[in-house]
Amino acid sequence: MNTNRRHFQQSGNSRKTKLLPAISIAWVTIAIFSMLMTSWSFASEVAPQQQAVIFLKEQISALSEELLSDFPQDSGLALTAARFHQSCNSPYKMMEVLEQGLRYDPKNGEFSKMMGETAFKNGEYEKAIIYWKKFLQLSPKNWDIHNDIAGALIFSGKYKEAIETLEERSKTFAKPVRSYWLIGQAYMQLEKHEKAKEYLEKGIKIKPGHPKGHYLLAKTYIRLKEQEKARHHMEIHRRRKDKVAKLRHQWVKTRNNDISQKSTEGEIKRLCNVLSRLCIRGTKLYRSSKNDGESRKLTEKVETIFQQTIAIHPNQSDIYYEFAFSYFTINHNMDKATELAKKAVELEESAQNYFLLGRIYYKNSDTKDALMAIGKAMNLESKNLNYKQKYDEIKKAVK
Numbered sequence: 001m002n003t004n005r006r007h008f009q010q011s012g013n014s015r016k017t018k019l020l021p022a023i024s025i026a027w028v029t030i031a032i033f034s035m036l037m038t039s040w041s042f043a044s045e046v047a048p049q050q051q052a053v054i055f056l057k058e059q060i061s062a063l064s065e066e067l068l069s070d071f072p073q074d075s076g077l078a079l080t081a082a083r084f085h086q087s088c089n090s091p092y093k094m095m096e097v098l099e100q101g102l103r104y105d106p107k108n109g110e111f112s113k114m115m116g117e118t119a120f121k122n123g124e125y126e127k128a129i130i131y132w133k134k135f136l137q138l139s140p141k142n143w144d145i146h147n148d149i150a151g152a153l154i155f156s157g158k159y160k161e162a163i164e165t166l167e168e169r170s171k172t173f174a175k176p177v178r179s180y181w182l183i184g185q186a187y188m189q190l191e192k193h194e195k196a197k198e199y200l201e202k203g204i205k206i207k208p209g210h211p212k213g214h215y216l217l218a219k220t221y222i223r224l225k226e227q228e229k230a231r232h233h234m235e236i237h238r239r240r241k242d243k244v245a246k247l248r249h250q251w252v253k254t255r256n257n258d259i260s261q262k263s264t265e266g267e268i269k270r271l272c273n274v275l276s277r278l279c280i281r282g283t284k285l286y287r288s289s290k291n292d293g294e295s296r297k298l299t300e301k302v303e304t305i306f307q308q309t310i311a312i313h314p315n316q317s318d319i320y321y322e323f324a325f326s327y328f329t330i331n332h333n334m335d336k337a338t339e340l341a342k343k344a345v346e347l348e349e350s351a352q353n354y355f356l357l358g359r360i361y362y363k364n365s366d367t368k369d370a371l372m373a374i375g376k377a378m379n380l381e382s383k384n385l386n387y388k389q390k391y392d393e394i395k396k397a398v399k
Contacts, residue, residue, distance in 0.1 A: 049264040052313040056271040057088055059305045060278065067282045068097065070294070073104040075111075076281050082114060084274050091118050109138035116148065125152040143173045150182045159186040177206040184216065193223040214240070265316060268309075272322035275305060279326045299332055317347035321356060328360050338364065345373075351380035355387055367398050 064081040071077055078101030085094035095118055102111040116131035129152050132145050139145070146169055153162035163186045170179035180203035187196035197220045204213045214237040221230035279302040286295035306323040313319070324340035327333050341357040358373030371394055378387045 047264070048313040049268060049316075052309050052316075052319075053264060053267050053271065055312060056268065056275065056305070056309060060084055060271060060275055061088075061093075063275070063278055063301065063305075064097075067278060067285075067298075068100065071282075071285050072100060074281070074285060075101055075105045075108050077278070077285075078105075079110060079114075080274060080277055080281065082111075084271075086114070086118070087270065091122055094118055107138060109135045112138070113145070116145075120148070120152055123155075125156045128152045129156075143169065144178075147178045147182060150179070150186070154182065154186055154189070157189075159189045162186040177203050177210075180206070181210070181213070181216075184220075188216070188220060188223075191223070193220050196220045197224065209240075211240070211244075212237075265318070268313065268316055269318035269322075272306075272309070272319050275302060276322040276326040276329075278302075280329045283330045299330070302326065315347060317344040317350070317353060320344035320347065321353055324360065325356060328356065328363065331363075334360065334364055349376075349380075351377040351384065351387065354380065355390070359390070362394055367394055370394055371398075 061084075064077070064084060067077050068074075068081060078097055082094050082097045082101070085091075085097060095115060098111050098115050098118075101108065102115070105111070112131045112135040116128045116135060119125075119131060120128035129149055132149050132152070136142065136145055136149075146165055150162040150165045153159070153165060163183055166179045166183050170176045170183065173179060180199045184196045184199035184203060187193070187199065197217070200213065200217050200220060203210065204217060207213065214233040218230045218232075218234035218237060221227075221233065279298065282298045283295050286292070286298060303323075306319065306326075309319055310323075320340045321344040324337045324344060327337035327340070337360050338357075341353065341360050344353045345357055354373045354377035358370045358377065361367075361370035361373060371391065374387060374391045374394070378384070378391060381387060
C-alpha cells in the first residue's frame, strides 16, 4: 500500500511539474494579449487631430535640436525653437535653448525677456528680476518691463522696492493703469491704506472693469473703516463675479465640444507654421554655407513630416497651406506647391489661401490665374492692402 501511495504521489507531482510551465505560458499570453488590446484601444480612441499634434511635436522637437546643433549661433532658429517649447509647456527645454542663444548673441534682448517670463511662471522671482534687468539694459524704454519687475518684487515680499521701481516712473508712462494696481497692492501689504486707496482709485477710474479692482478697494476701505464705500465696491465685485461665472458656464455648456476641436486644430496650425519656418530658415542657412547636400536632406525630411501629418489628418487646410508656403518660399517643387495650395483652397476658401495660390501662380508665370486667385482674396478681405498692392503689381507687369 505504501509503495502504491508513493507511486501515485510521484505521478501527481510529475503531472503538476508538467502543467506549471503550460499554465505560466498561458498567463503570460493572456497578459500580453490584454496589453496589446489596451494599447490598440487607446490608439483607436485618440482622434486624428490629437495624433497629428503628438506626431508634429515629436518631429519638430527633433528637427529643431538638429538645426540648433548645426547653427547654434542663429538667433532666429533659437527663438523659434524656444517659442515652440514654450507652447508645449516644456520650460526647462525652453530655458536650455534660450541660454544657448544668449551665449552666442548676448545683445538680443528677446532672450533675456523670455527667460524672465519663464522664471516668473516657475516661481523663481529673483531670477526673473535679474533677466528682466538685463533686458532693460538693452531696451530701457520698454516701460512695461518695469511693471513685470515690480510684480516679481511683490511676490518676493519686497514691497518698498516695488513701489520705488514704479512710483516716479509711472508718471511718465503712456498707460499707467497696471502700475497703479501694483503700487496699490504694495501699499496694502505695507498697511499704508490711504496710499493704497489713492492708487487703486486712480486705477479704477481708468479701468472700471478690472476683475479684482473693486475687491481690492473694498478690502482697503474695510481697513480704513469706511464701511459704506467697502460695501459699495464689494457689491460691484460680487455682481461682476456672478455675471462672469454665469456667462462662462453658459459658454462652456453650449460650445465645449466645438471649442475642444477648434483648440486642437489651432494647435496643428501653429505647429505646421513652426515646421514651415524651421524649413525656410534651415534651408537658407545651409544654402548660405554652401551645403546643398544638407539643404536637400532637410527639405526631404520636412516633406516626409508634412506628408505623414496629412496621412494622419487629411482634412485641415492649414497643413496644405504651410506645406505649400515652405515650397514657395524656398523655391522648390513649384508644381507640387500649386497642387498643395489648390487643396488648401478646396478645404477652406479663405483670403489667405487664395492669396498664396495667386502668388504661386505668378511665380510660375501664370498671370491670368494669379490675378483671378488674388482677386478672390481681395473680395474676401477688401481692406487688406497687401492683396491690392500685389494685384496692382501683377496687373502693371502684364501691361
